[in-house]
Amino acid sequence: MEHSNIVRFTTAGSVDDGKSTLIGRLLYDSKSVYTDQMENIIASSEKKGNQQIDFSLLTDGLKDERTQGITIDVAYRYFSTPKRKFIIADTPGHIQYTRNMITGASTANAALILIDARKGVVEQTRRHTYIATLLNIPHLLVCINKMDLMEYNEETFENIKADFEILTAQFNHHHIQYIPISALHGDNVVDRSLNMDWYKGLPLLETLESLNIEHQESKTAARIFVQTIIRPHSTEFHDFRGYAGRIDGGEFSIGDEVVILPSNQTAKIKEIYCGSKQLEVAVSPLSVTFTLDRELDISRGDLFTKSAEMPNESNEVLATMCWFNERNLNLKTTYIFRIGTRTLRCKISEILHLMDVHTLNQIPLEENESQITLNDIFRAKLKLNETLFYDVYTENRQTGSFILVDPISNETVAVGMIG
Template sequence: MDILRFITAGSVDDGKSTLIGRLLYDSKNILIDQLEALEKQSKNKNENGIDLAILTDGLRAEREQGITIDVAYRYFSTPKRKFIIADAPGHIQYTRNMITGASNSQLIVILIDARQGVIEQTRRHSIIASLLKIKNVVVAINKMDLVDYAEDVFNNIKAQYHLVAQKLGLENVQYFPISAFYGDNIVEKSEKTPWYTGSTLLDFLETVEVKNSENTVNSRFQVQYVIRPQTEELHDYRGYSGEVISGTYKKGDKITVLPQNIETVISKIETGGKEVDAVFTNQPVVLHIEDDIDISRGDFLVKTEQLPKVENEVEAIVCWLDKKELNEGNKYFIQHKSKVLKTIVKEVEYKIDVNTLENTPVYSGIKLNEVVKVKLKTSSPLVFDSFSENNNTGSAILIDETSNSTVGAVMIL
């Protein structure tokens, strides 16, 4: 069975936690003791006498206020597929939490309140889905029970969101009229929407074809640790350990060490303490090379015919995650997998307006949750691919030099 990782996103009180609770409850993925605890803690009870949102809202403050503050992960399975769900907060100030949850998701469920239609948070979350290259978008138009399950309300919101999707280049978009509170069209088809002829939400999640976003063509390996035991048994042993970020490596492959730009050949490959002939994406391995080259943590070993870019200056989209403003000239650390370099914001080119989706000029500092295009200059060359080609080597984070806080999510263009 494969695993589908997806995130729910939407504004405050759109019903994200209730939707996840409904999926767990109706698919029989809740234990009896959980149900008993749920009944005791429930304030906003449905017809079953329970508040399904409590299943994902684990913090006491979340349960008391009826809101989601941090990203909560839930795991469940059906006979067809396993699922990992991220429940993201709806408040604007927690948009950074939503970015964290979405970064590993293959699908996003955007909830829209049937009474409200497409709002600013809908656009903001859609922009993030677009930036993170999430291929599949589900628009769940929730609280249909509060608009008498009206078909014209559903169609109007569908038309509104279609314009947003077109603007952002979101292609695989599916629409569902649901009521998370009563369970309409989530696990079972609802008789209250006879005009809706599509599948239920769970049916779609079980059957949607999720193409693997991993780049299997360009071989990328970054050194995490140089193994040099210097013992009597392993006197001359020198191996470069790390994870195969993408592609494949075989014994005898011609490779280039970057950023030094020195060519060599793989002489031996080890994984799990055994010597092998080939390794693949996501495998932890130790590579040995024929020549004595000075290689350190953060250096790349790539196939010579598939070289990435090696530059001191990069253009990137940055989602700003800090209360302190981002300004031109600010200095940070940029962490790119195992490599940490000093960097300076050379230029802030434009800001993406979440209401109009247009690129707007920047007249002042960039504030929390704003999305901008910048030029970064690094202290030494950065080895990277564009985010659209390989999201593993095209993503990074900005770190504050004094507090060590993560302040920016970086997608390299």
């Protein structure tokens, strides 16, 4: 199995739960904070009259964030160890920024859930965990922080762990790890804590380094959305007709017979290129160019697959969605529907129920009611203008997710996960 050497993880939280301190420590202890950045942070902290170095200034890059002391938008931070490269999507925790949290979580392999050891599982923990589950993030790393303030007590850790297990029992999440830490003092962040010898697991950084991150897509059915057609019209490549795209699932080899949807035409793969280099086989996440053994009418948005691995097809789908825009959902509007590189039109034909992100209960809607507003998470039925080819989101992120674009403002107003 192909293992990725890039781990993308998301963190969500507010200022006081120690999230910034934890990120600051990961970056600082892995020597990813440079002297000039550190000097800037110290200067800014002093200017704000802070006694301690304010690590949140490392990730809160916008002027408004720095003056208000809150995280508004996703910030991406990078660090690497000799084993792996890490991309942190640091997202705001407040409920009004749910959409930003979902944005950061969409590409993550792991979610870091921070719990204040003094407070235990709180409303925000539920929301973050729910969103991580919704986005199907494979790994949950539950960091029980501020253990120093609870005298590094094992029972505190065990109680919170038990509470969290009750919370996730309904989610069916497979890979959950619990780590007792003190971000402030560095216990179990990079180095093993000397204060908690009862903890037998790995510190956070080593846990991240050893996460089993398979390219999810490589296990799944063969999928590639055509991005663009490459036709050089040059003397040397006069008849060259290449179909460019990124492997969204499975594998494609020279000689494989592919089915092209929606036309249902078939052809054999003649060549596979990555740049000018020829490949025998292409797997996720490579961006490649295919040539075929016959000339077919193929355009952007078409899906390459194999006859034994066909996707679902329908004009109607059910999805869990999140509304991202200040303008409410309008059942009369025909929205632009983007899945992979394909563009369709859709209407939301039925809203089944809302999700309460605090209690995780379903809230039924009144008859004919369509009060879907910013940050709402809901289940809906969508009707499409053409046949959609798709997978369930939990099977393939690329062929199971979509965005809705408002035809007037052109803004991305909603996202959805099919299934």
